Amino acid sequence: MGGREANVVLLDENGIRSDGRKVNETRKVTIKAGVLKNASGSAYIEFGGNKILAGVFGPRDVHPKHMSNPDTGILRVRYHMEPFSVGERKKPAPSRREIEISKVIKEALEPAVMLEKFPRTAVDVFLEVLQADGGTRCAALDAASVALADAGIPMRDLVCACASGKAADALILDVNNEEDQAGQADMPIGYMPNLGKITLLQLDGVLTADEYKKCIELGLEGCKQVYEIQKNALREKYFSSGDKD
């Protein structure tokens, strides 16, 4: 962090960012639910340049058996970047970063899913990053949440996620790859809008206490925008030919 690439203009004098967005604007987000036939639930998200496919399997038998819990079902998440998802080939084996992101996405989804209804089972979430452009953990979490709802896993709320951060001394919404590399702070936020609860909060960089508060508020605004898109994706799949409400 902290301005590694000085030649990139992250914010011009008119308050326009390197990709033409305003400071409080997200990238274009499109989500499609139910794209994989063999999965119990699935979703495909395009979050700016990010392209991520999510597949949910289960509830199903737990293997190895010792991982099963007699009181509740367990959630397992695998976040994986394809070798071709970044400019230079990424080794396909899970890296430290991928293991960490799998863990934080799992912990961000756990407050929402109600797996106590399925003891001794596992719900597997597979997240494949086909193309990465900064903010993949948020985009992957958005897709995972839609895929879980599509699979019919009972959920207290959908989890939506969006990052906020700081670049060129300004607070910005939805940090892209350049801003992540050359900016001053990146704060991914996962949020359950109906319950008003934050399930994911990370911060890479330095913010003052005041900036931190404003950054969270900005991030939550982004989350709410993504939430509407998530809901529309599910409505389109399930209620598109309907005439109610």
Place this chain on the structure above:
Amino acid sequence: MKKFESKKRYVLPGDFITTAPLRLQGNVVLEGKRVIATSIGLSDVSADSVRVIPLTGVYLPKIDDLVIGTIQYIFGNSWFADINSCYQGMLLGQDVFGRGSYPTTSEMKERLDNGDIIYAKIANSDRQREPLISIADQSLGKIDSGELVKISPTKIPRLIGKHGSMIQSIEASTNATITVGQNGLIVVSCDETNGLLKALAAIRMVDEQAHLVNLTDKVKKMLESDGV
């Protein structure tokens, strides 16, 4: 739209339904004083209870449900059947051969082998063990012929209809015999190819359009038309 339908609304997980102090039936959860949907479906608020009729989800075995299963393997004195759920149905050898009997594996294989389709009842189901299934009834047992169809288990009540209206109208107009499992598996048998195809098309139609109103009329119209 009829009066009772106006209370139904499309909901997604997390959607607020009501604050009224009603009995929570299915796919809803109480968060503070707010009743919230936990599944994609139609909210149904009646005079004393609230529920969400789900449009997606897995089958959870309930005692006395009639299900269709496929025998997967024999282990010890039991058959284990795939009942389209996250749990396997366990059929005890004693249920078929009588109490106190200990049949050999070959005897069991002779009666029911891997891949056989059975129509069974959920005899017992709890959180600790695999659900126990039984075929000890006249209408239950091995299914020898027919076309096996799989639809979403959440749409089975729609396929059956009120007091069996939908399934009866499909059976009557196609001369097909339809065995419906609560777990989303259906066996259709019919002597006439046209009738079979029509019944299958009707089942597919229910699966795809379960959330729409006037579905019974639409299915009837389709069955009355000549082509499939």
